[in-house]
Amino acid sequence: MKKILLALVAALSIFANAATVTKVCGVQVVDVAGLTESVMKLGEISGNAMLSAMLAAKIAEMPGNDFFGAMRQGGSVYLSFYADTEKLAKLADGEDVDDAIQLAAIYPMALPKDEFLKLHPGVTETNGVVRVFGDIFESKEKWCEEDIVYVAFSEDGKWAAASDSPEQSIVALSSDAPLAARPMSGDLIRLEVLPRGMAELRRAAAADDDTDEDVKKLLEALDSCRFAVRICDAGIDIHGAIRAVDGTFLSKAGDVTLSEDPFAADDGTAFLAVASAFTDQTSSPQILEKSLDIFKDGGIDLRSFVACSATDDVCRIAIDLKAIAKHCANPSNKVDEAALAAAFERFGEVDDGIDSFKLAERPYLIVVSAVGQKPKFSASQRFSKVLPEVKGKPLFCAATYSVSALVQFVVDAVIGNMDDVARAQAAPLAAMLPKECEGGIAAAYWREDGEIKLIGRLSSDEIKNLVVGISTAAMFAMMNEGGGAECENPDCDEDDEEEEDPVDDED
Secondary structure, three states, X not given: OHHHHHHHHHHHHHHHXXXXXXXXXXXXXXXXXXXXXXXXXXXXXXXXXXXXHHHHHHHOOOOHHHHHOOEOOOOEEEEEEEEEHHHHHHOOOOOOOHHHEEEEEEEEEOOOHHHHHHXXXXXXXXXXXXXXXXXXXXXXXXXXXXXXXXXXXXXXXXXXXXXXXHHHHHHHHHHHHHHHOOOOXXXXXXXXXOHHHHHXXXXXXXXXXXXXXXXHXXXXXXXXXXXXXXXXXXXXXEEEEEEEOOOOHHHHOOOOOOOOOXXXXXXXXXXXXXXXXXXXXXXXXXXXXXHHHHHHHXXXXXOOOEEEEEOOOEEEEXXXXXXXXXXXXXXXXXXXXXXXXXXXXXXXXXOOOOOOOOEOOOOEEEEEEEOOEOOOOOHHHHHHHHOHHHOXXXXXXXXXXXXXXXXXXXXXXXXXXXXXXXXXXXXXXXXXXXXXXXXXXXXXXXXXXXEEEEEXXXXXXXXXXXXXXXXXXXXXXXXXXXXXXXXXOOOOOHHHHHHOHHHHHHO
C-alpha cells in the first residue's frame, strides 16, 4: 500500500508539472454478461436467434480477455482519453496525433494479481506498477516485442489500470476506477466528452482552414455532451444529454416548443415527418429547389417526380415513386452514373447563403409522402408508438420515419411497372417481404435540468421487419444462384451437353 501511495504522489507531481495533460473524454462499456444479455435481446426482438448466437460467440473472443484474463461480472471497462494540449497545438496539419493523446484502460479483474502475472512471463514491477508485454486491444497472437503496457492494481485487486506510461496508469486508477464502477443501468456503451475535450475540438477546428464554418459554430456552442446506446424490449436506443455554452444559439433550444401533437398537420400520408421549433426550417422549399437544380445541371431532371408545396407552418414534399419506377423501367432512360456522382458532390452548395442556426419563431413541420400511396399509420401514431415516454415533455424537435412503409411503397411501384412474366417471377419475393408495422424510427429533443435531452429509437417491430427483409432477400438470391448451378444434372439441356464436348474429346 505504501508503495502505491508513493507512486501516486510521484505520478501526481509529474502531472502537476505537466499541466498541459488533461482528460478530454471517456468511454464506458458494460461487462461480458451485459454484452451477452444485450445481443440475446437483439436476437429475441429481431426474431433471429442465429444472429444473437453469432454475436455472443464474438464477445467470448474479446481481445481484452487475452491481456487481463476473465472480466469480473458487475464491473465495466472504462477507457480514458487524455490530451497533451501543448503537443496538440504544435502538431502540423496531417501529423499523427498518437503522441499527443494518451489512453488508459480500467478493467474489472476476475483473476487475482498473481494469476495475471502468470499470463505475462518476464514482467517487472516498480513501486506497485507492473511492466507487461502485450496489447490490450489485440489478440495474443498479434502481440509484438514493442508492445509494452504499464499496469497498476487497486488495493483490493478488483481493478487494473493499463496505459503506455506508469504515471498515467496510476492516475487513471485513482480517478477513473470509480467511474468504471458506476452501474450501466441497461446501457451497452457510454461516451462522454468533457468541457476540456470540446475546447480542444474547437481549437483544432479553428486551426483547420478546411473545417466548415457551421461545424465551427456548432462546436463553439457545445460545452460537453454524453451519449449511450442500449438494446431493450422497445428496440435500439441512442439517448443522451448536451450542455450548451451560455449565450450561444444552442442555449436557446427549448425557448420555443412544439404542440402536444407535433405532427397534427400531417394528413396521414407521410412516411417521414420532422417538426422543429428550434432552428428556422422555413428555407426547406428553397433548399429542395437548389437540390433539384443541381440534379438538372447533371442531366437528371427530377422535377417531374418531386412536388413541393409550403405554407408558413408546413412544407409538404411528395415523391412519385410509381412514375420513377416507370421511368427507370425504360432502358433508354438509363442514368449517367458519372453525372449522378457529380451531382452528389455538389450537395455542399445546397445551403449556401442560408443561416443554418437562425432560431425559429414558431414550430415548422416537414412531411414527405409518396404520391398515390398511403401508410397504414400516421406520423402521430408512429411517434407515440415508438417513443411513448416523451409524452408530456416540452419537445422542441421531433421526427419519425417508417422504413417498412417506404420499402412497401417502392416494391409496389416497381411491381406495378413490370410485365406479367416479371411480375409472376417477383411475386414470391414480394410476398415474403415484411409488411408495414406501427413502429419505425423516432427521435425527440427537449430541455430539462439545464441540459438538452435527446432520445432516438429504432423500434423492435421495425428491427424485426428489417432483419426479415434482409434475410428474405438473401435467401431468394441464394435460391436463384443455386438454380443455375446444376450443370451436371441429367436434365441439363442440349446446349449444356455441347459445352462439355471438348472435355469429352480430351478424354
